[in-house]
Each structure stands twice: as structure tokens, then as C-alpha cells.
Amino acid sequence: MFKILDKYIIRKFLGTYIFAIILLLAIVVMFDVNEKFDSFIKAPLKATVFDYFLNFLPYFANQFSPLFTFIAVIFFTSKLAQDSEIIAMLSTGMSFRRLLRPYLFGATVIAGLTFVLSAYIIPPANVKRIDYTNTYVKNKRVDYGSNIMLMVAPGQIAYMNRYDNITKTGYKFSLESFDSEKRLVSRLTSQSIRWDTLYSWTVRDYVKRDFRDNREYIDKGHSLDTTIAFEPRDFLISSLDHEKMTTPELAEYIKRQKGRGVANIQSFEVENERRYAMTAAAFILTIIGMSLSVKKVKGGMGLNIGIGLVLSFSYILFMTITQTFALSGLTSAMVAMWIPNVIYSIIAVVLYRRASV
Numbered sequence: 001m002f003k004i005l006d007k008y009i010i011r012k013f014l015g016t017y018i019f020a021i022i023l024l025l026a027i028v029v030m031f032d033v034n035e036k037f038d039s040f041i042k043a044p045l046k047a048t049v050f051d052y053f054l055n056f057l058p059y060f061a062n063q064f065s066p067l068f069t070f071i072a073v074i075f076f077t078s079k080l081a082q083d084s085e086i087i088a089m090l091s092t093g094m095s096f097r098r099l100l101r102p103y104l105f106g107a108t109v110i111a112g113l114t115f116v117l118s119a120y121i122i123p124p125a126n127v128k129r130i131d132y133t134n135t136y137v138k139n140k141r142v143d144y145g146s147n148i149m150l151m152v153a154p155g156q157i158a159y160m161n162r163y164d165n166i167t168k169t170g171y172k173f174s175l176e177s178f179d180s181e182k183r184l185v186s187r188l189t190s191q192s193i194r195w196d197t198l199y200s201w202t203v204r205d206y207v208k209r210d211f212r213d214n215r216e217y218i219d220k221g222h223s224l225d226t227t228i229a230f231e232p233r234d235f236l237i238s239s240l241d242h243e244k245m246t247t248p249e250l251a252e253y254i255k256r257q258k259g260r261g262v263a264n265i266q267s268f269e270v271e272n273e274r275r276y277a278m279t280a281a282a283f284i285l286t287i288i289g290m291s292l293s294v295k296k297v298k299g300g301m302g303l304n305i306g307i308g309l310v311l312s313f314s315y316i317l318f319m320t321i322t323q324t325f326a327l328s329g330l331t332s333a334m335v336a337m338w339i340p341n342v343i344y345s346i347i348a349v350v351l352y353r354r355a356s357v
Contacts, residue, residue: 006102013106017072043136055129066281073289074308096356111282119247242271269333277337291351
């Protein structure tokens with residue numbers, strides 16, 4: 001059961017959090033317009049507003065949610081401490097641990113909202129935002145591939161000499177199937193192969209060879225509709241593809257690509273772990289911010305806010321550095337994304353104990 005005091009702190013916490021987001025987003029919009037002004041002039045106004053900004057602002061706010069959380073806690077708690085409201089609360093017999101309860105509730109609301117947004121809502125919106133930037137700002141799509149080889153299923157190896165994603169057509173295609181003893185049982189070759197939807201492909205000018213009972217059976221034709229368990233996004237991987245997938249889609253994609261022996265999926269693994277790590281960061285940074293600013297200091301609010309900004313930006317910088325290690329293969333995505341949380345959890349425990357004395 002929450003008392004009036006708890007509701008007061010929660011209201012201050014979430015209100016300051018929302019205010020911080022609105023304030024910083026206004027600044028971000030001004031810088032973004034200045035940076036991409038030429039691109040915005042070329043693009044239709046409707047696309048700029050609804051496809052880009054309407055999807056960019058939630059994306060940016062969610063990316064830096066831990067920073068906004070930290071700033072909110074530091075700001076409103078320092079204000080409470082400077083007005084001696086914290087002293088009044090503790091003088092009634094309230095323990096420091098009890099004072100932390102509404103803060104953790106506010107962090108839970110923010111963490112839950114952050115995870116739902118990053119896992120399910122923002123990825124579909126990112127499709128429109130990224131398509132807009134690829135069209136009007138800078139194209140980062142990967143539309144061509146060469147010498148493509150991957151395992152589409154256990155015992156099945158597909159190869160394409162070249163693939164054009166604009167026409168959805170691959171050239172010099174082959175599909176080889178092996179039995180459990182690694183013996184070739186069939187081989188399908190074609191001059192071209194065209195992707196339709198999901199796993200539906202059409203092979204043209206094909207030759208299919210089946211090897212059974214020490215004999216070779218040959219089937220030739222001009223066109224054949226077939227199902228092959230792979231699609232262009234399995235081998236045409238751009239730098240922003242991981243931002244377009246919901247968390248269940250991301251987990252399934254990582255599992256499927258690992259099964260096929262695809263190596264360049266670090267960005268997908270990092271994104272998957274980052275969504276969980278950023279959720280935990282809301283609690284860690286809330287405890288740190290509250291512990292830093294709960295006591296009145298001679299330097300006033302400015303000192304607390306300064307310390308808070310240094311810690312929050314160092315947290316983001318630290319996570320960026322460890323993320324680079326994961327992308328380069330020096331460490332696993334889980335280790336890279338959770339090292340900052342582990343270290344800052346220790347800092348949170350130390351600061352909490354010092355503040356509660």
C-alpha cells in the first residue's frame with residue numbers, strides 16, 4: 001500500500017523524467033534538423049513528420065532512457081534535500097530503506113515501459129524510420145551480395161554467385177543435399193533463382209540430379225516453384241537490420257543463423273542483450289542517483305547534478321566501449337552488455353550504504 005508520501009515521490013520522479021525527455025528531445029530535434037536540413041528539404045513533408053520524426057523521437061528517448069532516469073532522480077531528489085523535505089521524512093522515523101521504496105516503484109514503471117517499447121513497439125516503427133533515412137539521407141541498405149554460401153537446413157548447402165535484392169534475383173544457384181554419412185544425394189543447379197515471399201523461390205533453367213541406388217536421375221526444366229528454407233535477409237545483412245526486429249524475432253533470427261553457421265551476427269546478439277541490460281540500468285542508476293543526492297550539500301543542487309551527469313555519461317560511454325568489444329568478437333555479447341551493469345551495481349551498493357549511515 002502506498003501512502004501519500006510515496007505517491008508524492010513517485011509523482012515527482014515520473015513527472016521530472018517526462019519533463020527531462022521533452023526538454024532534451026526539443027534540443028535533439030533542433031540539432032537533427034540543422035544536420036539533415038538538405039535531406040528534409042528534398043523529402044515530402046508528410047514523410048519527414050510521420051515516417052521520420054514520429055518514429056525517431058520515441059527511438060531516441062528509449063535509447064537514452066537510463067540517462068533521463070538518472071537526471072530525473074538527481075534533479076528532484078536534490079531539490080527535496082535542499083528544501084529539507086528529505087530531513088523531514090527521515091525525522092518521522094522513516095528508514096532510508098523505506099524511503100527507497102517509491103524510487104524503486106518509479107524505476108519499475110520506467111524499466112517496464114522501456115522494455116516493452118524496445119522489444120515490441122519501436123522495432124516496427126524503426127522500419128519506416130530507417131527506410132526514410134535510406135531513401136532521403138544516406139542509403140545503408142545492402143542490395144547486392146556475391147559468393148553467398150550458407151547451410152539452409154541440416155545437410156543442405158546453398159550457393160549463389162551473385163544476388164540482386166532490387167530485382168530479388170540470384171544467379172548461378174546451386175543447392176546440394178547430403179545424407180547423414182555426408183554423401184551427396186541430390187544437386188539442384190539453375191541459371192537464376194527469384195525470391196517471392198518467405199521461403200518461396202522460383203528457379204529458372206534448372207537441372208536436378210538425384211543419386212539413388214548407384215544411379216543418377218536427371219530432371220531438367222525451364223521454371224520450377226520450390227520452397228527453400230532461407231530468405232534474402234539471412235545473407236544480406238545491413239548495419240541497422242537488428243533495430244527492425246522485435247525481441248522474439250531477434251531471438252529466433254539469432255538461433256537460426258547460428259544453426260546455419262553464419263558468423264556476422266554480433267550486432268544482433270548485442271542488440272538482444274542490450275534491451276535487457278538497459279532495463280536493469282533503470283534500477284541501478286536510480287539507486288545511485290538517490291544515494292548521491294539525498295543529503296543536503298554545501299555545493300547545492302549544481303554539485304549533485306554535475307556528479308550525476310559525469311556518472312551517467314560515463315555509464316553510456318562504458319557500455320559503448322564494451323559493445324565495440326562484442327562487435328569485434330573480443331568478448332561475448334552478454335559479457336559486454338552486462339559488465340557496465342555489474343560494475344555500476346557495485347558503485348550503487350557502496351553509495352547506498354554510505355548514504356544510509
